Amino acid sequence: MIRLFMLFMAIGRISLIPLPVQQIYGSSDSTNWVWTPSPKQKPRINGPLVYGCRPGKPFLYRIPCQGEKPVRFTVKNLPNGLKLDPVKGIISGIAPEAGEYLLLITAENSKGKDRRKLKIIAGDKLALTPPMGWNHWYAHYDRITDTLVREAAENMISSGMADVGYCYINIDDGWANAPKNKDTMRMGLLRDDNGNILPNYYFPDMKNLTDYIHFLGLKAGIYSSPGPLTCGGFTGSYQHEELDARQFAAWGFDFLKYDWCSYGGIAGKDTSLEAFRKPYRLMGNILKLLDRDIVFNLCQYGMANVWEWGAEVGGHCWRTSGDLGFELDRVFDVAINNAIYRLYSKPGEWNDPDYIQIGWIGNAYKMGMPEQSHMPPAMQYAYMSLWCLMAAPLIYSGDMSKLDPFTLNVLCNPEVIEVDQDILGECGRVILGTENTFVMIKHLYDGSFAVGLFNRGTKDEIVGVTWQELGISGKYVVRDLWHQKNLGLYKGTFSTKVSPQGVVLVKISKRRIKNDR
Ligand code: GLA
Numbered sequence: 306m307i308r309l310f311m312l313f314m315a316i317g318r319i320s321l322i323p324l325p326v327q328q329i330y331g332s333s334d335s336t337n338w339v340w341t342p343s344p345k346q347k348p349r350i351n352g353p354l355v356y357g358c359r360p361g362k363p364f365l366y367r368i369p370c371q372g373e374k375p376v377r378f379t380v381k382n383l384p385n386g387l388k389l390d391p392v393k394g395i396i397s398g399i400a401p402e403a404g405e406y407l408l409l410i411t412a413e414n415s416k417g418k419d420r421r422k423l424k425i426i427a428g429d430k431l432a433l434t435p436p437m438g439w440n441h442w443y444a445h446y447d448r449i450t451d452t453l454v455r456e457a458a459e460n461m462i463s464s465g466m467a468d469v470g471y472c473y474i475n476i477d478d479g480w481a482n483a484p485k486n487k488d489t490m491r492m493g494l495l496r497d498d499n500g501n502i503l504p505n506y507y508f509p510d511m512k513n514l515t516d517y518i519h520f521l522g523l524k525a526g527i528y529s530s531p532g533p534l535t536c537g538g539f540t541g542s543y544q545h546e547e548l549d550a551r552q553f554a555a556w557g558f559d560f561l562k563y564d565w566c567s568y569g570g571i572a573g574k575d576t577s578l579e580a581f582r583k584p585y586r587l588m589g590n591i592l593k594l595l596d597r598d599i600v601f602n603l604c605q606y607g608m609a610n611v612w613e614w615g616a617e618v619g620g621h622c623w624r625t626s627g628d629l630g631f632e633l634d635r636v637f638d639v640a641i642n643n644a645i646y647r648l649y650s651k652p653g654e655w656n657d658p659d660y661i662q663i664g665w666i667g668n669a670y671k672m673g674m675p676e677q678s679h680m681p682p683a684m685q686y687a688y689m690s691l692w693c694l695m696a697a698p699l700i701y702s703g704d705m706s707k708l709d710p711f712t713l714n715v716l717c718n719p720e721v722i723e724v725d726q727d728i729l730g731e732c733g734r735v736i737l738g739t740e741n742t743f744v745m746i747k748h749l750y751d752g753s754f755a756v757g758l759f760n761r762g763t764k765d766e767i768v769g770v771t772w773q774e775l776g777i778s779g780k781y782v783v784r785d786l787w788h789q790k791n792l793g794l795y796k797g798t799f800s801t802k803v804s805p806q807g808v809v810l811v812k813i814s815k816r817r818i819k820n821d822r
Contacts, residue, residue, distance in 0.1 A: 338682040338711060339710060339711060339714045340686065340714060340718075340787040340788055341714040341715075341717065341718040341721075341787060341788075341789070342788070342789050344371035344372065344465070344468075345371070345372065345416075346372060346373040346414075346416040346417075347372050347373075347414065347416040347417030347418070347419065348370050348371065348372035348376050348412035348413065348414055348416075348417065348418060348419040349370065349371045349372055349419050349719065350368060350369070350370045350410055350412050350419045350420070350421035351369040351370065351371065351468065351469045351470050351719045351722070351723075352368065352369040352421075352423070352469075352470045352726070353423070353433065353434040353470070353726045353728070354421075354422065354423060354424060354726075354728050354750075355423070355424045355425075355426055355433045355434065355652070355728050356423060356424070356425050356426070356433060356434075357425075357426050357427075357428065357430045357431050357432065357433040357652075357653065358400040358425065358426075358427055358431070358598055359400060359427065359428070359429060359431070359598050360400050360401060360402050360403050360427045360428075361399060361400060361402075361596075362399070362400050362596060362597055362598045363397075363398075363399065363400075363597060363598070364386075364387060364396070364397060364398050364399060364400040365395070365396070365397050365519055365522065365524065365559075366395070366396045366397075366522075367393070367394060367395045367396075367467060367472060367521075367522025367523065368394035368395070368396070368410055368412070368423075369467060369468050369469055369470045369472075370394055370412045370419070370468055371465065371468045371469065371719070372412065372414055372416065372419070373414050373415070373416055374414070375392065375414065376394065376412050376413065376414045377391055377392065377412070377413050377414070378390075378391050378392075378394040378410065378411065378412050378413075379391065379410075379411045379413075380396065380408050380409070380410050380411075381408065381409040381411075382406060382407060382408050382409060383396070383406075383408060384401035384406045384425065384427075385401060386398045386399040386400065386401050387399075387400075387401065393522060394412065394522070395522040400425075400427050400598075401425070401427050402427060403427050403428050404427055405424055405425070405426050405427075406424070406425040406426075406427070407422060407423075407424050408422065408423045408424070408425060409421075409422055410422070410423055430652065430653040431598050431600050431621055431653060432600050432621040432622065432652075432653050432655065433652040433653055433728070433730075434652070434696075434725075434726040434727075434728065434730070435622070435655050435696050435697060435698045435699060435725055435726065435730075436473055436560065436600055436602075436621070436622065436655075436698045436699075436700065437470045437471045437472060437473065437698070437699040437700070437722075437725075437726075438461075438471050438472055438473025438474060438475055438523075438524070438526065438560075438699075438700050438701070439457055439461060439466075439471065439473065439474055439475060439700065439701045439702070439705060440475040440477050440526070440562075440660055440700045440701075440702045441453065441454065441457065441475070441476055441477050441479075441702070442477035442478065442630075442660070442702055443630050443660060443662050443666045443667060443669065443702035443703065444665065444666060444667060444675050444702060444703050444704040444705070445479075445667070445675075445704075446479065446537075446667060446672040447478065447479040447486070447488070447491070447537050447672065448479070449476060449477070449479045449480060449507070450507035450508070451507060451508050451509060451510075451514050452507075454474060454476055454514060454518075455514065455517055455518075456705065456706055457474055457705040457706075458474045458517065458518045458521050458523050459521070460705040460706060460708065461474065461521075461523060461705065462521055462522075462523075464705070464708045464713060464717075465713065465717055466701070466708075466713070466716060466717060467521075467522070467523065468717075469716075469717045469718075469719045469722055470699075470719075470722055470726065471699070471701065471716075472522075472523050472524050473523070473524045473525070473526050473559070473560050473600075473700070474518050474523050474524065474525055474526065475525075475526030475527070475528070475560055475562065475700065476525075476526060476527050476528055477528045477562065478528055478535045478536060478537040478539060478564070479491065479505075479537055479539060480504055480505065480507075480508050480527070480528070480539070481495070481502060481503065481504060481505060481529075481535070481539040481540040482494060482495050482503055482504075482505045482539065482540055483505075483534075483537070483538045483539045483540070484534075484538070485538060486538065486539075490505065490506040490507065491505045491506070491507070491539070492505075493505060493506070495540040496540065496545070500545055500548050501548060501552055502529075502540055502542070502545065502548070502549050502552055503540075505539075511556040511557075512555070512556050512557055515556055515557030515558060516557065519557065524559040524560060525557060525558050525559055525560070526558060526559065526560030526561070526562065526600075526602075527553050527556070527558040527560070527561055527562075528561070528562045528563075528564065529541055529542045529549060529553075529561065529562075529563060529564070530542060530543075530563065530564045530565065530566040530567060530568060531543060531546070531563060531565065531568045531571075531584030531585070531587070531588065532565070532566050532567030532568035532569070532570065532571060532584075533567055533570075533571075534566065534567045535564060535566050535567070536564055536566040536567075541566065541567060541568075542563075542588070543567075543568070543571060546587055546588055546591055547591050550588065550591040550592055550595060550599075551595065553599065554595045554596065554597040554599065557597075558597075558599065559597070559598065559599060559600065560599060560600045560602065561588075561592065561599050561600070561601055561602065562602040562604050563584075563585065563588055563601065563602065563603060563604060564604040564605070565584075565604065565605035565606070565608070568584055571584075578609055578614075581605070581608055581609035581611070582609070582614055582617075582618055585603055585605075585615075585618040585619070585620060586618040586619070588601070588619070589601055589618045589619020589620060590619060592619060593619055600621045600622075601619055601620050601621050602620070602621065602622050602623070602657070602698075603615050603618075603620040603622070603623035603624065604623075604624050605623070605624065606624055606626060606627045606628075607623075607624060607625045607626050607627075611623045611624075611625070612625060612646040612649035612656055613649065615649075615654065616649075616653070616654040620654075621653055621654065621655065622654075622655035622656070622657045622698050623655075623656065623657055624657045624658075624659060625642070625643045625646055625656045625657060625658055626639055626642060626643065626658060626659070628659065628669060629658065629659035629660065629662065630659075630662060630666075630669030631669050631670070633662060633680060636680075636684065636687070636688045636691070637687070637691075637759070637761050639658055639659075640658060640688075640691040640692075640695065641735055641743070642658075643656055643658040643695055643697070643732075644695055644732055644733060644734070644735050644745065646732075647695070647731070647732035647733065647734060648732075650695070650696050650730055650731065650732035651730045652728065652730040653730075654730075655696060655697065655698055655730075656695065656696075656697065656732060657697060657698050658692065658695065658697050660700045660701065660702035661688065661689065661692060661699060661700065661701045661702065661703075661716065662678070662702050662703060663678050663680060663685045663688065663689075663701075663703060663712055663715055663716070664677075664678060664701075664703035664704065664707065664708060664709065664712035664716075665677055665678070665703050665704035665707040665712075666678055666702065666703045666704070675703065675704040675707065678703075678712075681805075681806055682711065683804045683805060683806045683807030683808070684806040684807065685712075685715050686715060686787060686807060686808050686810075687757075687759055687806060687807055687808040689715050689716070689721065690721065690757045690759075690787075690808045690810040691745065691757065691759075691808075692725065693721050693722065693724040693725035693755070693810075694724060694725075694732075694733035694745045694747045694755055694757050694810075695732045695733055695745075696725060696727070696730050696731060696732050696747075697725070697732075699722070699725055701716055718786070718787060718789070720784075720786045720789050720812075721786050721787060721810060724747065724749070724755040724786065724810070724812075727747070727749045727750055727755075728750045729748060729749065729750045731747050731748050731749075732747070733745035733746055733747035733755070733757065734746050734747070736770075736774060738768060739766070740762075741760055741761045741762030741766055742758075742759060742760050742761070742762070742766050742768045742803070743759050743761070744756060744757065744758055744759065744768065744769075744770050744774075745757040745759065746770065746774065746775065749812070749814075751814070751816075752814070752815065753812055753813060753814030753815070753816075754775055754777075754812070754813045754814070755786070755810065755811070755812055756770050756775075756799075756810070756811050756812075756813055757808050757809075757810050758770065758800075758801055758803050758808065758809045758810075758811070759803065759807075759808050760803035760804065760805060760806065760807055760808075761806060762805055762806075763805050763806075764805055765802050765803065765804055765805065766802070766803055766805075767800055767801070767802055767803075768800065768801060768803045768809070769798055769799060769800025769801070770798065770799055770800075770813075771797065771798045772796070772797050772798065775813065777813075778797075779796065780794045780795070780796050781794065781795055781796075781813045781814060781815060782794060782795075782813070782814055782815070782816065782817050783795050783799050783811050783812075783813055784811060784812045784813075784814070785809065785810070785811055786810045786811060786812055787809075787810055791817060792811070795813075799811065799813065
C-alpha cells in the first residue's frame with residue numbers, strides 16, 4: 306500500500322503537492338539564450354578528478370584549463386616516467402607502475418592562479434569518466450579527409466573546447482577503401498599483400514595524422530566493423546581482427562568504435578547471446594594485449610542487452626539505441642530510455658545514447674552537408690543536460706569549423722560538464738511528473754545532487770523537486786549550473802519555471818559554491 310502510494314506520489318506528485326509559489330525561481334528566461342557566463346581571465350582548471358591508464362603504456366593528458374593565455378603549469382607528485390610541458394600543460398611519457406598517484410596541478414597567469422587535484426589510477430581500467438571529444442560522422446559522413454580531421458583538432462584547441470575537457474578526435478566510417486563508392490578516390494585496394502588494411506586516398510599518412518593530434522595534446526580515434534564491410538561499405542575487420550588492432554595501435558590511435566554493420570551476415574541465423582558477444586569479445590581481448598591504451602566503443606545499437614555484457618567483453622562504452630541522427634526530435638524519449646539502464650553506468654563502463662548533434666550538422670537521412678541545427682535553443686540545453694546527468698560520453702558530432710558562440714556555450718559550460726564527469730559515474734534517475742514534465746536526479750561524489758527539471762511541452766511549466774525525493778532534510782544551497790549562479794538556501798523543495806522543451810539544471814548541496822573560480 307505504501308509502495309503504491311509512493312508510486313502515485315512519484316508519478317503524479319506535481320499535481321498532488323502544490324509548489325510554494327514564493328519559492329518559484331524563474332531562471333529559464335528565454336530573452337537571452339546564451340546562458341553560460343564567459344570564462345574568467347584568471348585560470349580555471351577543468352577536467353576529471355580521476356584518470357585511468359595502464360602501467361607501462363604511452364600516456365598523454367592535456368590539462369584542460371580556461372583563462373587568459375599564456376598560462377604556466379606546474380604539477381606536484383608527478384610519477385616517474387611522466388613529464389610536464391609547463392607551457393602547453395601537456396603531461397606525457399610512460400604510465401607508471403600500478404597504483405594511485407595524487408597530482409596537484411597549478412595553473413597561473415597574469416590574472417591569478419588555480420589549483421586542482423588529479424588522481425592518476427594506473428591499473429587495468431580506462432575511461433574512468435565518460436570520454437569527451439568529437440566524431441566526424443554527422444558533419445562529414447563519407448566525405449571525411451585527413452585535412453578535415455586536422456582542422457577539427459586545431460578547432461578543438463582554438464575554440465576552447467579542449468579547455469573544458471574535450472580531447473578525442475575520432476574518425477568514423479569512410480577512411481578505408483570501399484569495393485564500390487560514388488567517389489572513386491575512396492575505392493582501391495582494401496588490403497596490401499600482407500593483409501594490412503589500407504586507408505583511402507584522403508588519408509595519406511595515418512601515423513603522421515595521429516602524431517599531429519597528439520602534438521596538440523589530444524587523442525585520436527578510429528572506426529571499424531567486425532563484419533567484412535562497414536555500414537558505409539568500407540573495409541571492415543572480419544578475419545583480420547588482430548592485424549587491424551595492431552595496425553590501429555601502430556598508427557597511434559587511442560579509441561576504437563567497432564560497428565556491427567555487416568556482421569549480421571556472419572552471425573546469420575544464430576541469435577544466441579554468445580553470437581552477439583563473440584565479435585566484441587574477440588576484439589576486446591586483442592585490445593587488452595596491445596601496448597597502447599585504446600578505449601573500446603561498442604556500436605551495435607543496443608542489441609541483446611549490450612549493457613549487461615559490454616564491460617565483460619572489454620568495452621568501455623556501448624550504444625544503447627540506434628542512430629540518434631534519425632531521432633533528433635525524440636531526444637527526450639531516447640534519454641529516458643537510456644536512463645532505464647542506469648545501474649550499468651559506472652567508472653570505465655558507460656551507456657552511450659549517441660552523439661551531441663547541435664551547431665552545424667548534416668541531415669542524417671541525406672548524409673547532407675552541414676547546416677545549422679533546427680533544434681530550439683531550450684531543447685539544446687535540455688539535450689546537453691540530459692547527457693551530463695546520464696554520465697554519457699560527450700562526443701560532439703557537428704562541424705568544428707562552424708562553432709558559433711551559442712553552440713560553444715551549450716558545449717562548454719564547465720559546471721555542467723562536471724556533472725557528466727563526476728567520479729561516482731552515476732546515471733541519473735528519472736521521476737515522471739505531469740504529462741509534460743519530468744525530473745532527473747543524480748548523486749554526485751561530494752554528497753550533493755545534480756537535478757534536471759525538464760519540460761517537454763509547448764508552454765512554460767512549473768517543475769520542482771522535493772527534499773523527500775532526494776532523501777534529505779534541512780536547508781540546502783541551490784545553484785543554477787547553466788548560469789553558474791547560487792539561487793539561495795531552500796528547505797523542503799525547489800521549484801522553477803521551465804520554458805517549453807527546456808530545462809533548469811541545478812546542483813543542490815550543503816555547501817555554497819564560490820562564484821570566483
Ligand atoms: C552506423 C553507426 C553510426 C555511424 C555509421 C557509419 O549507422 O551507428 O554512428 O558510425 O554507421 O556508417
